[in-house]
Amino acid sequence: MAVAIIKKLLRLVLLLFAVSLLTFLLVSMSPVDPVRAYIGADMLLVSPEQRELIEAYWGLDQPLITQYLQWISSILSGDFGTSLIHRVPVIEVIVDRFFSSILLIALAWFMSGTLGVVLGSIAAMKKGTWIDRFVNGYCYLLLSTPGFWLGLLLLMVFSVWLGIFPTGLSAPIGITASEVTFGDRLYHAILPALTLSIIGVANVCLHTREKMLDVLQTPYILQARANGYAGIRLFMRHGLRNMLLPAISVHFASFGELFGGAIIAEQVFSYPGLGQAVVDAGLQGDMPLFLAIVLISALFVFVGNWLADILYLVIDPRLRKGGSRS
Amino acid sequence: MDTILTVNQLSVFHQNAEHYLLEDIHFSLYRGQVLALVGASGSGKSLLAQSILQLLPDNLRQNGDVLYSDRQVNEHDRGRNIVLIPQSVEALDPLMKVGKQIEGLIQAENPHQVMLDLLAQLGLNADIATRYPFQLSGGQARRVLATIALGSPANVVIADEPTPGLDEEAKYEMIALLKEVQQAGKAILLITHDFDVALQLADQVAVLDQGEIIEVTDVHHFSGDGEKLVHPLTKALWQSLPQNLFIKYAEKT
Known part of the structure; x- marks a missing residue:
């Protein structure tokens, strides 16, 4: 067990190293000039000499490998640097944004998970009937629906026409941050989470259906x-547990997709989460923030997959008891 | 004698082809007796078990009669009047404890106690009940499969290929278990490719060839040179047993 955990951690370190190196290289090759992005419209007032001074101050005149080593070593000592657009330490931005995003992702994850498993199971148990065809058709329709379009549609119907949900942001306008309640946050997260989960359902549902048919x-x-x-007795007694195992592991592994989907949903709903932060950071050349978010996302997806593995161990007696046939 | 299961003109065919997998199957199983259905692999044996229980795969259809005590078998007979002995440990739910799986078939006031008694009757420790199927040895698994037949209230037991690829010792152990099931007063439809197993257990033997029954005969007719057997294939089957060739050889010299 201890060996397995150490192996897993080693893999995590390797993964983060590879991701950091790759992102760093890609970012340094990008056409976005960090000095220009930082100074913005005042660029005309900066003389070439001043520019060189800024570059030297940031270490941009150093070779790429030195830059990378400097960055990675300060990260290892816990210093993620300062965000160029937010002008506060990167770690503060991430913590703040992470909780908004996690609320959104968790809501979407639970909704799509439960609904997907229920619909998929029903479809499989009623294979070939109109219920099955309806669920299948619904899933394929959703799979071919772009997330941003669905988000706009929901905004139009629920926020503009019906006025049930807010049109954006993660808190009401015009009150201070300390006055925002958890209820407010939840209320603002529902529509973007709905967008994410409606599309997520299709994946979980089709997968569950396939697994359930295998089990049958x-x-x-x-x-x-x-x-x-x-019927239902057969499903509860022998179907559910055997199907749930693979279905759950896929659902945990879908953390990555959800994360990607969250970026789009956050854009549409102007929801200030990690997804929106990473887009802003990328477009405005905020490298410290951008790189840190990429690392955090990789960690997040890795943890999702790891949780799936652990859950397998908990649920499946064949793995839990060592799997030795006497 | 009192028939408990009658199969009459039973045919199984593909939904959209006139190709028959089983054709005009007929036999009667008598209360408390064993009828062995012998056939080579590919002769349609396992389909027979499924069609008796009305559990054919979606793309197959059946017609003809399957009668339990003179009325058509329906889905309510499954587990109550007719029970299937699983072929192997694969037929147990891998994620459910063995005891719980056996209990689910017992219709008594205290299924747990009945289950423990059955395990004891077959010489198994009570702690087997708390194990998962993958934790059973081959011998333990065979006994657990037999408890399913013994625990069920059904009077007709279908044993579909109960000795798949077993070595001699395991085979005789399974034969003994099936005899125990018969002694509990249950009629057994034994479906097997192993002629030897059939001869040791059966009262009647039906021979299946290419989806058709070519002969149903009393087990005692398998004797001597097989002069009481009607169909040439049945005779050939009897004469091909190693011990018979040996007898012939011994008589000639």
Whole structure:
């Protein structure tokens, strides 16, 4: 067990190293000039000599490898640098944005997970009937729906026409941050989370359906049927647990997709989460923030996959008990 | 004698082809007796078990009669009047404890106690009940499969290929277990490719060839040179057993 954990951690370190190196290289090759992005419209007032001084101050005159080593070593000592657009330490921006995003992602994750498993199971148990065809059609329709378009549609219907939900942001306008309640946050997160989960449902549902059909083909289901189990009793007794295992692991592994989807949903709803922060940081050349968010996202997706593995160990007795056939 | 399961003109075919997988199957299983259905692999044996239980795959259809005590078998007979002995440990839910799986088939006031009694009757420790199927040894698994037949209230037991690829010792152990099931008063439809197993257990033997039953005969007719057997293939089957060739050889010299 201890060996497995150490191996996993080693893999995490390697992954983060590779991601950091790759992102750093890509960023340094990007056409965005960090000095110009930092100074903005005042660039005309900066003389070439001043510019060189700024570059020297930031270490941009150093070779790429030195720049990378400097950056990575300060990260290792806990210093993520200062965000150029927010003018506060990167870590503060990330902590603040992370909680907004996590609320959004968690809501979407639970909604799409439950709904997807329920719909997928029903479709599989009723394979070939109109219910199955309806669920399938619904999933394929959603899979071909762009997330931003669905977000705009929901905004139009629920916020503009019906006025049930706010049109954007993560808190009401015109009050101080200390006055914002958790209820306010939740209320603002519902519509973007709905956008994310409506699309997420399709994946979970189709996957669940496929797994459930596999389970229904197994000898133990034939056996259970021969012994008189059918319908909901058969599903609860032998179907659910055997199907849930692969379905859950896929759902955990979908953290990455959700993260990507969150970026789009946050743009549409002007929701100040990590996704919006990373887009701003990328476009405005805020390299410290950008690189840090990329690292955090990689960590987040890795943790999602790891949780799936751990859950397997908890649920599946074959793995839990070492799997030795006597 | 009292018939408990009658199969009459039973055919199984593909939904959209006139190709028959089983054709005009007929036999009667008598209360408390064993009928062995012998056939090579590919002769349609396993489909027979599924069609008796009305559990054919979606793309297959069946017609003809399957009668339990003179009325058509329906889905309510499954587990109550007709039970299937699983072929192997694969037929147990991998994620459910063995005891719980057996209990689910027992219709008694205290299924847990009945289950423990059955395990004891077959010489298994009570702690087997708390194990998962993958933790059973081959011998333990075979006994657990037999408890499913013994625990069920059904009077008809279908044993579909109960000795798949077992070595001699394991095979005889399974035969003994099936005899125990018969002694509990249950009729067994034994579906097997192993002629030897059929001869040791059966009262009647039906021979299946290419989806058709070519002969149903009393097990005692398998004796001598097989002069009481009607169909040439049945005779050939009997004469091909190693011990018979040996007898012939011994008689000639």
